[in-house]
Structure formats: structure tokens, C-alpha cells
Amino acid sequence: QEEKKVTIGVSIPAADHGWTAGVVFHAERVAKLLMEEHKGLNVIVKTSPDPASQANAVQDLAVQGIDGLVILPTDPDPLVNAIQQVKDSGAFVALVDRAPSNNDNSVRDLYVAGNNPALGQVAGEYIAKTTPNAEVVVIRGLPIPIDQQRQDGFDKGIAGSSVKVLERQYGNWNRDDAFRVMQDYLTKYPKIDVVWCQDDDMAVGVLEAIEQAKRTDIQYIVAGAGSKDMVKRVMDGDKMVPVDVLYPPSMVATAMQLTAAHFYDQVPVSGEYILDATLVTKDNAEQFYFPDSPF
Amino acid sequence: MRLCARDSGCPAMTAAEVSSSAPLMEAMGLSKTFGIVEVLKDINLTVRAGEVHAIIGENGAGKSTLMKILAGNLAPSRGEIRMDGEAVSFSGPVDAERRGIVLVHQEILLAPDLTVAQNIYLGRELKKGIGVDDRAMNEGAAKAIRDLGGDIDPNAIVSRLSIAQRQIVQIARVLLVPHRIVIFDEPTASLTPHETEALLKVIRDIRAKGVGVLYISHRLPEVKEIADRVTVLRDGRLVASHAASELEPADMARLMVGRDVAKLYPDRHAAEVRETVLEVEHLNVPGYAQDASFRLRKGEILGFAGLVGAGRTELMEGLVGLRPSRGTVRLNGQPVDFRQVHTSLKAGVAYLSEDRKGKGLLLTKDLRVNLTLASLGKFVGALQIDRKRESEALDQAIRDFDIRTGARDILAGQLSGGNQQKLLIAKMMMLDPQVVIIDEPTRGIDIGNKEQIYKFIARLADEGRSIIVVSSEMPELIGICDRILVMRSGRIVGEVTGEHMNENEIVQLATGVKTGEAA
């Protein structure tokens, strides 16, 4: 079995903010591990900043000749055609995290995903449960579908409670933009109970803005992804960051491992693996803390 | 209406037709104010068919402004223009062109990135199918230029032409427009005698076809030669208008300046031989000048003569570090290495470019900034520029160099050409240089100003400075220089001094008819 020559291409977004940096980190880490484990295996990791160049990257991987493709699309719909081409050429395709509107076996063999709607929903449910009458401001990411899915999930999570969303604005998954948006929220609303900012990177800006304004009305913020800094705060019992919603960048590693298993372990691998959007609390934080990850 | 393009087969007018022809255009009471300065006051002018009407006047008298109004480039503040007896007002230069009035601007207006032929036909390209007919345009351009005595490749890019060549292209371009009135604003300022001759012939041709010509020049003999009528402007007023036959160049000068200009060139006491200040040996400016060697003494005025394209400008630019060059240069006996202009300026060698608009002055900045630009070091106090001293320097310069300007806060580009030249001289003199190299010092300068500039150059020499004058006007070189070096094809081919300083000698050397001993 060790003699079998297999090439797996991994196409992921460029590390343009914390979470994607985590993806790159885990992809690299597992690529090394897998290649040590299987002598015949070659894993090529490529990053791309936007859908068009990712489509190119996928094409380039195909030119090099690959048996399997693990792809975490920057934006899924625009990449369907490129993925389809690889799939049609007979390679095994594992799709990670972001699902195109048409996500069935004709496009990919395996789907590994964090649960975007669940990320919103878990956060919404936590807020509805902890502070049922909270007035919440929301900072969104970039205007792309996964952001929309998280918003929809959040709305589902707070449905039926009297949690009130004061406003939503884009923070572009960027700390500086989040800082600015939060500052303006603080000017605009004399009372804010909770901030849902969806992403740990943005949480950094939000916390600074709150601290600067010396406002005490904000009870806590809910972010997401599971960066080491935020998990650490949860672990340390920071009042402002009681929880974090997991959306682990390591999911790409899971997909890579499953794909390797498809080639070497003769186990049939296909279908959907949806990872939970686990709520990280003070109690379970330790197991999600990776101090040497860049994220 | 009778429009006549060059070579469009218009029949020549008979002399009878000319004298009896009605005025083509009449200006009645034209005035123009810029801001609060009135630069034209109540001008009446008549342009007749088949007549060359010369307009002369000092720099800044308002000649160009008047022409621009007549050609629709500017709107008059008061007064009206009549054509064929009807009052007209032009919406712009193109409108005036449609009525047959074309203007050869004093400034060169060509698109630098286009070829000669493309410029000549710009805006009225010949078509072939849906494309343009480049072949026909190249041929037409080549012919138009030949007619003007030029020899320029129609495919050459304009930015690579010399100023003289550009001027010819510009004239060729204008003459291709169907016209009834052609206005030439100092067309010959940068032309050689040969090219001037060709142009004057062309003007006679179009006059014969019944076209009205307005002609501006500071070369009074040329005016005498070509004009039928001469009108004189002074300070924006029309002071005289006579038949050309009634005036001699000296009369014209008197009318322009308001006093006698008996003696154009200053007296020069034969300078005693003094020590050598600048010594140039085997200087090469790759592609332009080869193996140039000469000496310049203290208090001397050394002329550089030659035809356009002889490489005089480039030699001087190479000398002061504006172009790459090789060779030995010694200043006061010490070898110097002018790699950059500021080293030569610091050493006391100043070069005044012939292209005062492109390389001499910041046209969009005011006079003060221009005056002190090269010598700012003198105006820096502890940290900052002392603006008060700058203003004083400007006052001083305006007095010393007789810069005529309506207001002190205008931009350099709004000065008339001659006053720009004076400002440029003033600017370089702020450096108090030991060696002054002046390239075409009086190009486009009126006779009164010329006198002043010559006097000024002589004064610099008397003060013990050494002067190099590069000029295409032989009389002026002969008039002011102690010695003249002649260049041909990038080489110094001879030196004329003493009684040999005459046009004949110089022309023979410059054209290679006679080879002189190298200086």
C-alpha cells in the first residue's frame, strides 16, 4: 500500500484574515503529517485570494495531475464549474466549509463543513437564553453568502425571544473596520446590551472600542471561530467574552485526512461531515486551545 | 466668400483687384482687460485682401493678444469685429477657422507624441474607407514642408524635432486650412535665414492669391521687405499705421520704442587679454558634439555661431552637466567635473536655455518663485525662506531688468515673451555667476529690449564675468562678441576675430565652404 503514488491538491483561500490564516496553518501541518505517514503521497497546498484566481489555481493543480482535490472555496458558486471539471476528470473531490447552491454528489464526493447557519444559530440561542430582552448590535463580515447564512441562522436562534437587533453593518472581517463600526454604534445607541460580531478578529476591534468609550451597559460580546486569543479569554473567565462559537479552521485538516483515507485505507468515504458549531465555554475551553497556531 | 487653401488652384489676383478690394476684416474699438490690467485699448484695424499687414511693437505691447482676439482664441472685452461688413463673434478658434481666419501661434502648438504628418492633418485627417489615409497625408505633409524650405521626415515624432523644425511643421499645418486671412505671430523667430526666405516666398504667394496676411516680427528689415502696411502698437494702443514704403526700419524702431534706437549694440572697449577662466579640451557630447576645445577669458564675450542643428545647444548642455559628456574642463585652472547642473551652478557657471518656456520658467508659478528658484540658498534664513527678501529681490529685478508687467502677482506664463526672457536672465543672475552661457538671448525679443539685453551682456563682461553667447543671428554676434567660434555638424570648425568678424566669413565656415583652423 505504501508504494501507491497519490497526489492530492489542496486549494484554500489566501491567509487574508485570522480564520483563513488558521486554515492555511492546519492545511500545512496536516500535509506534512500525511506525507510522513504515506510515502507515496504528495500533497500540494495552494492559496488564492479570490474566486477567479482560485479557479485558476484549481486548473493549475489539475494540469500537474492530481488524484484528489480538497478545496475550501473562497466563494463557492463561482467555483462550481472549476470543481466540476476536476470531478469530471475522475479525481476525488472533497469540498470544505462553503457549499455552492448546488451541493450534491455530481459536484463532489465528500463535503466537510463547519456549520455556518449553526454558527449564527448557536450564538443567537445563547443570547436569547442568557439575556432574553437584550438589545443587540450585529457586525457582519463581507457581503458573501456564508455571511448571509450566519445571519439567517442567528435570526433563527433568537426567534421567539424578545431579543432585539438594533442594527447590522459590515465590518469586513477586519479589526479596524469593526473598531470603527462599533465606535459609531456606541455613539448612536445610548444602550447596547450585547454585541454579536461573528468573528474573533473583529472582536478585537469591538472590545477596544468599548473599552475606550468606557461604556458599562454592554454586558458581553459573542464572537466566533475559536481563535487562540478568544479561547484564552473564555478560559480565563473574561466577563466580556463569556463564550465563543467554534468554527474550527482545522476542518480542512479533517477533509484532508478523510481524503487520504479514501486512497489508502480502502474505506468508502463520501457524503457529508458537518462539524458542530460547538459553544466554547469556560468549562470546555481548554480542549480548543492551540497556543502555537497563528490564529 | 472666397476660401483659398495652398495649392487649391485659386487664381492669382491682379494688382487692380488687390487695391480695390474691400476690407476682409475690420476691428473696431477692440479692448481687452486681464483682471484689472487693460492690455489693449481701443484698437481699430483693417485687413485687406492681397495685403501683408505687419504689426510691430515692443514685447508686451499686446500684439499676440490682439491676434488671438482676431482669431477667436480670446473674446474682446469691448469692441467688435466685422467681416465683409457684418459684425461677427467667434465661439472659438475653430469657428474662426471656419470663416477662413487662421493663426500661426507664437508658441508652438503641436502634439508631441504624434508624427509630423499626423500633426499637420490633426483634426482633418484624410480618409480612405473607414480608416485614415496615412500615405496621402505623409505625401501632403512632405510637400507642404518642402514648400517652406524644410526637410523633415513626415514620420518623425514631433517631440524629437528641434524648435525650428517644429515651427515649420506648425506653419505647414496652418497653411493647409482653407483660409482668407492668415495671421503669423513671430513665425521667423527661430528660423534660419534660408527657412525665413522660403517662408517669405510662401507669404508672397498667398498674398498674390488675394489672401489677407497679418504678420508680426521683431526683425524689422524683414518687415520692411515683406509688408505692404505697418501698424505699430505701444502699451496696448495703436500709435501709428503707415504704408510700408513710407517707413525705414529705424523709423519703425522709433515708433515702437518711443525714442531713437540709433545704436543697437553697446560700445566695447577692446578688452585687454586677461587670464583664462574656462578651458575646455576635447569635450564630446555623444551624438551631438565631438572634440570641442576652446578657452574663455575673464571679461570676454565669446560667440558661438552655426546653423540650426550644428549642436551648439547640446555642446553647452554637455558642458554644464545637463547631458552626458566626456572631456576635460578646467575652471580657473582647476579641473572640474560637472556631472550635475547644480555642481556647475555652484562653481559659478550658469546656462540659460533657449527654450525658456519649456526649460527656463515655471509658467504656472508667480514671478517671485521663478526668480529665486535657482538661488534659493541665498534666501534661506535659519530654516525658512525669507519671503520679504524674495519680494525685495523681485522689485530689484523688475527695476534692473526692466521687466514690464501689469501686476506683480501674475504668473510667469502671463508675461509677454520678451519679459519672460528678461525674467530668466534675472533668475540666473541671482546666482552671481562667473561664467554665463546664454543660448539665443534675443529670440522673439523686440528691438528696444534687445538693446537693453545687449547692454546688459556688455555690463556683465565689464564686471569681469565671462560670457558665451550662442545665437543664430549673426549680426548680433558680430555686434557684441569679442571672438566668434563657428560650429558645423557638432564640431568647432573655425574662429573669427577682429576684421574677419563678418557674416560672409561665418557663413562660409558654418556651411563648410571654407574650413578654418580649429580654435
Added chain:
Amino acid sequence: MSSVATETTKAPKTSKDWDMAAVAPFIALALLLVLGYFANPNFISVANLMNVITRSAFIAIIALGATYVISSGGLDLSVGSMVAFVASLMILFMNSGTIADPMFMLITAMLLAIALGAACGLFNGLITTIGRIEPFIATLGTMGIYRGLTTWLSQGGAITLRDRELQALYRPVYFGSIAGIPVPIIIIFVTAAIAAFVLYRTRYGRHVIAVGSNEDVARYSGISVNRVRTIAYVVQGLCVAVAVLLYVPRLGSTSATTGILWELQAITAVVVGGTALRGGVGRIWGTVCGAFILEIVGNIMLLSNFISEYLIGAIQGAIIIIAMLVQRSLMRK
């Protein structure tokens, strides 16, 4: 004295100089091809080269329009968002199902995209000319507008072509090939040929160069500077529309991130191709070559396996600078 002839000019830097400037990008391209071969032998395979050239189609075609705008003395920063905007509207129209017959629908949608592109270009042109706003700022403004409208149309999500039949019908426009040559490559060259003809051989093209070279001169020559500039922006809009016509069948979907930073790539392609940003010079084939260069740099980077992906951006930047330095040193010779 009148017998004295003007000495014939011996301007040392003749047309050779210009040729060198025109040839330099092609030399840079050739060097890159060699470099690519050493990075990965697969690089030089026909399949890979076809792929690379095919996908350079978007930038190449947009850059052709940018060549017009830039050589007329303008600049257009809005093209990337214009792609997103026009493509979104085109897909929305196809999804609307107002026309039943797929072929007819497709053709109508394509015409609509072209009209929209022209309209967007016209808008840019009018703001810079009539509004007399610096092109940099004016098109930065419209860049925000087109991108914002796209976000609004997509309500923050993606806009995806839903109709399978239409998709199947449209696919060959990007993925098909004629006589073994992918359609996008053919379209690049056809568009470039038309662009070259118009710029070099027609009156309008001549006026574009004149306006870019010296506005005042053009005005004195009776050329309507504003008209020429505005039309250049419309040409840019049309080129964007052509790029959209290729883009939609490829990815079949748009979002607010479509075409981000394409404007910078297009301008880079134009400049790498030898057109000066100050206007007055336009090199159509150089632009096409510049677009190929950009895409090939990315491709080599991906195919070579020894560059950390964190450093790709840095090396790409360095290669562009080196390419320009090589060009300059070639021209100086």
C-alpha cells in the same frame, strides 16, 4: 546666404528607440516562458499554456479598453466593480425568465450586458469630462457605486445562474474551442485586432492619441476633447461587457467580491505593455502581452513548488518591478 541649406538632422535616437519600447514586453514574455520551463516542465505544455492564456482573457480584454482610456489621458478604476455590476444584472435578467426561448434569452441577455457596459462607461466618461473631476477620483467614486449596487442586488450573497438549460447553452462560450483553440483566446485576439485597427488606423484613434498627448493642441485642432475622452470610457465599458460575456459562462455566478482589484491588474497590464500613464501613447499588442505576463507570473508561482504561499504576493510584486527594470534597460540601449 539663401543658398545655405539646413543641415540634415542627425537625431541620434531614431525610430529604433521606439521599436525597442514596443518590443520590450515581448522579450520579457519570452524570458518568463523560459523561467517557467525551469520552474516546472509541465508549464510549457500546450494544455497549460492554453489554460493560462484563456484565463487571462478577462484582464486582457478589460486592459484593451484601459489602453484607450489611458492613452487619451484618463484612468478608470471602476472596471472591476463594473464587471461585478454588469454580470450581476445579466444573470438576474437571465434568471427572471422573461423570455422563454433559451437561445433568444441568451442573445438578449448578451446585448443587455453590452448596453449596460456602454452605459456605465458613458457615466464614467460624463463625470470626468462634463463634471471635470479628476479621473482617479471620479472612477474611484463610481467604483464604490457599482460595487455597492452589486452588493445590494445580491443582498450580500451570491447571484447564480439557475437555469440549467441556459447554462449548458452558454458554457461553450468560455469552455468551447474552435479548431482546437479555446474561444476566449480567439476573442482576445479579435478584440485586440479591432482595437488596434481603431486606434492606429482611424480618425478617432488618432484623436485619442492627440488628446492624450496635448489637450490644448487637440482643442485648437477642432477636436472635441470631451467627446473623444467620453467615447474612450464607453470603449472601456464595452470591453468590460465583452469580459462579462466570457465571465458569466465560466463561473455562472457573481457576488460582491467579483472582479475585486481587477482595475489594478488591467492598468498594470497596460503599463507593462509599454503604454505610458501620462497618455499620448497606446500599445494595443503590448497590452495583450502585458496581460499574458501577469497571468503567467501567477501560473509559474503556482506550478513551482518551492515558494511559500505566504510569499507569493511579494514575489509577484518583485517580478513586476524586475520586468519593468528589464524593459527600461532594454530601451536605454
Added chain:
Amino acid sequence: MSSVATETTKAPKTSKDWDMAAVAPFIALALLLVLGYFANPNFISVANLMNVITRSAFIAIIALGATYVISSGGLDLSVGSMVAFVASLMILFMNSGTIADPMFMLITAMLLAIALGAACGLFNGLITTIGRIEPFIATLGTMGIYRGLTTWLSQGGAITLRDRELQALYRPVYFGSIAGIPVPIIIIFVTAAIAAFVLYRTRYGRHVIAVGSNEDVARYSGISVNRVRTIAYVVQGLCVAVAVLLYVPRLGSTSATTGILWELQAITAVVVGGTALRGGVGRIWGTVCGAFILEIVGNIMLLSNFISEYLIGAIQGAIIIIAMLVQRSLMRK
């Protein structure tokens, strides 16, 4: 552009015209303040205005440097990535713990940042002047390089200042205030005052304007054009460093996205402030005003209740265009 046609037909007739151009951005700012008041009365509160001006500090200070580069006839697209690069190195140095005493460490780190900024600027300057590459392309290249290096330094993630003590010591530089005025505001005005003094009152400033308005004239006047331009890029680098000194204490961390698109904002601020992109004119206070305008537009948008979050980008673009149109029409009077 060249020496061929130099008539300044549309040159402003008197100095009055120039005054209008200088005043226009301030009028636009005043109009915006009124508009803001109607959008949300909170807008005009001291706290909000302080916030807005404080956070405009980065762009304002960077744009001051950009005023130098632009008025000398250059352009710098790399400033955004330069911020990220310099800030990352600064934090890495502080994390390295090579100096034990926090105060001494902080001062050394600040000096390091300034030296790095100057070095990055020098690099840009040398590439454009000695390398003779168009500034647009040269700095697009270095933008890629600085950004790439930042990504590589951070391994794609964030670089966070770890030392609590240092952080506490450094925080007041952004969050502190002197006599009730936030430090960043003071720094904006001090930097602007220095920049104005140098540009308007010193020999170097005069040279910058001369080089920007006509390179040849400057050269013939003995000004070393390359030196002046290079120094302008160094000034830009120094301004970036000052912005970094303010940026690091704010969030105490950088990532690969730090400073993205700041170059466009800085250039916009400069142009909105009345400096022409073609060079030869520099308006320091206009630039500061331009930076305030940009930040205030965003602020008003967020504070007002009637704009969909999807449309913010579009409206921001539209407002910039309208502001420029207002300026133009004021100047025409």
C-alpha cells in the same frame, strides 16, 4: 506636459481663483457637518466628532506624506501595505524582549519604526527615480512586496503585542488625551503644521513644487530632480511610520489585512483636499480636511437610520463625486 505647447490658456486668471480652490474643501466639510446634524443630532456631539477625527488620524497623516509625493509628480500605492509591514516588524521587535526596560524598549521600537518607514520610502523612491519606473507600477510592485512580507512574517495570522506592561505603557499614545484633546488629534495637527512649514516655507518644499510643475525647469535650475523626488518618498515613509506609532497602541496587533486600501483613501483625501494629481500644487491643510471629509462621510452613513447596509459603499462613492462637483462649481465662480 512637454515643452511643445505651453500656453496656459485656462490658467487661473488671478490669485483669487486659487483662494477659492483652497477654500472649497473647507466649504464641503462645513456642508457635511450640517448634513450630519440632520442625519443624527448625536453626530455633532463633541464625543462623536472627537472619535471621528481621532480615527481619521491614520489616513490624515499618511495623506500628508502623499501630498508631498503627489505634488512632486509621483504617486505611492504602497502605503497601506507599508503600514502593515512596519507595524508588524515593530510588534515583533517588542515581542522579542531584547530590551528589558519597558520604557527604553518602547522608545527603541518607535525609533525602529521610524527608521523602517524611512527605509521603505527610500526603497520606493529609488525604484521610481534611479530605476525610472512609473510610480504607479513601481509602488504597485512594492505594495505586493510589503504585503507579502507581512503575510509571511505573520504566517497569515495576527501579530499581537504580548507584553502587558508595554501595552499599558503604550496605550495612551492612541487613547490618551492632553487638555481634553485626544493625542492623535494633536499629532495630526502637529504633523500637518510641520508638513506645511516644510512645503511652503523651506527650500526643499519649493523644490518639490518646482519638480512637480516642470521637471525640466527644475533640472535646468540646478535642482536634483531625483533627489527631491526620492526625499518625497522618504517623507511619505516617515508619515507612514508616524501613523504606525498611533496604530499599534490602538489594537496592539496587526494582520495581513491591516491597512488594506488605505492607499486609495489617502490619495482620495489628497485630491479632495485640492491637490492635483498631475503635481506642482500641494495643499497640506486641504489634505487634512480631505481626510476628515472621508471619515465623516462614513460616520454619517452609520449614524443615519435610512441607509441599507448594502448600499453604504454606493452612497459613499456618490458623495465623493458630489463633493468634487461642488468644489468644481465653486471654483468656476
